[in-house]
Amino acid sequence: MAPVIGEREVVVVGLSHRTAPVELREKFAISDEEMSETFGALVARQISEEAVILSTCNRVEIYALVPAEDRGQGILEYLASSRGVRLRTLKKKSYLHEGQDAVEHIFRVASSLDSMVVGEPQILGQFKTAFAAADRHKAVGQVLHRLMRRTVSVAKRIRTETRIGREPVSMGRAGVELARQVFGDLDGRVALMIGAGEMGRLVATSLMAHGVDELVIANRTYSRAVELAAQFSGTAVHMDQLQRYLERVDIALASTGANRYLIDKAMLAPVMRTRRFRPLFCVDLSVPRNIAPDINALEGVYAFNVDDLAEVAQRGAERRQQEATRAEAIVQSEAARCYRSLGARSADPIIAGMTRRAEEARQQELERSRGTLELLDPKQREVVEAMTRAMFKRYLHNAILEARRLGEVGDADGLEVLNRALHRQDEESGE
């Protein structure tokens, strides 16, 4: 028997960069304005009891608690009809996960194991926003609430216990990591960008995002330097001022179309003496190169080129893949545990019913003996009260454990039998 949560099941219906092209994904994108309507339709048409919608540039997914016999078909039909796409096309380009598979998928997505760039940190933020939106629309009940909270904690565990998000995978991050190896913190550092090449701007953006305070831009065409300076809130300088600024900055990036060295050993040696050998981190992103490689021999100079950065990024990507294998093991064990606990919680209404009926029976019995109890002093009455409560608690203990166990294995029939048996027992004893 497939485990179900009571008479319901957790499902994931969605399409992502792995299954559908952007032309199709954009048709299913659900904007903030459309959220209310979508949640309303899912609940009103009794397609799902609870739902969370995650809509990003790489995926559109609906996490829902649906009637067990429906198995998410209702969501697929609703999506196809509301977006004017044939159901067959949608089925071919989408995926549907149920039960523990669905929980595993949700954990994988939130932990960035299913992302285009494995380990990227944005997805967890998007996930939390989606959950908050669903909560605002009152589309989240007990089951999805518990599942979403668990998802966030699993994603955090994976980020803490593995290095999945730490290894650089882009050229920009590779530049930042190398600069950090020299300077530690990049806060308050000054960078000089020579030229306006695409790669240079990419690395400069990354450096600025990681603490570099000031960007000085030198370009052959001064007006272009001014333009870029406005874009980066930096300072534009003329190319002939290069040497003067090299004495001041901590980081130098070269990304120009020039086919000669703009910085060489003869130029930099006196600069380093003036700097008293304060570290200078140089990155040459140009091809042909603009920074002479032999400057690396100078004391205090750490020079890298585009190949070095690419190698760091490549190694980072390989390392992330290795980490993804470890993260996958965490996802599987956590998903199994979470799904069991969701099942166990499905017994909650039945357990609450049992407890309520037991309390009613206890009150009836106390009421029946009220005449006798009134002869007792308040302290003695308290003892009787506590004793009867303990007796009923003890009587129900094994039944509650059994109900939880049946819930964990998803035995809805067993739960029903237990419920009826106890109910009948209560009625008989009541009669």
Add this chain to the structure above:
Amino acid sequence: MATPLYMLALLAYILAFTMSLVDREAYPSLRKIVGPALWAGYTAHLAGIGATAVAGGLTALGSPAGSMAFVSALVTAGFLWTRRNPRAEAVGGFVVPLSMVLLAIALFLPGEAVGETPGGGLWFPVHLTMMLVGLGGFALAFGVSLLYLLVRWRLKTKKLMGLSRLPSLETLDRLNTRFVVLGFAALTVGIAVGGIWAASLPERPAMGPTIYGSLVIWVWYAAAIQVRVVGGWRGRLAAGFSVMGFVGLVSSLIGVLIAVSGWHL
């Protein structure tokens, strides 16, 4: 009583060091032993020093074995302070073995104070403690500087794999300066107190190799600080000063121990 405690400390340090070599991701539980093992070793180490002082008085700490054990404890304390920064954990790769070697040497050195300590009062304990703190500071600066040179070499030769787990050059340079300044300040106080103590004695002790050695070391580290603070030179030069200074210091200490079987003539 001190010897078994030192041996226990040494075993705990060996355990901590061995576990620190294990791959963090593959065996996270083994890596978790490092911290508790270090602290357990350090507790036993301090207990051993306490036992030495209780059994033989403060002069016993001035014995070759006592001094070595004391310096080793200072080195470990410096590392325990440094490793609050997770990326500086790698400093232990150089500093903990150094502490282990010093403690192992202490186990083979004479534990008795060489000769009677003339005079009285606080002069001798302050002189001794400051000299040993100075030695500990220079030992830590040595360990940090070796790691600096390793990281620098890897950056220069572009051996970048796994480099992000090591501290940055800036962090190591800063730590080196702190430990050198600490060592130099303690050494200065130690020499000054020793001089005052010697002057107060009815019979002045003769100038021996230890005194000359201490003065040479003082001049060396004074030059290192001068170059750093006034000249603004740092990095490889500062690391080189620390490494060479400590190598010279240890060589002269060994020389003194062999030549005179004690600290002073």
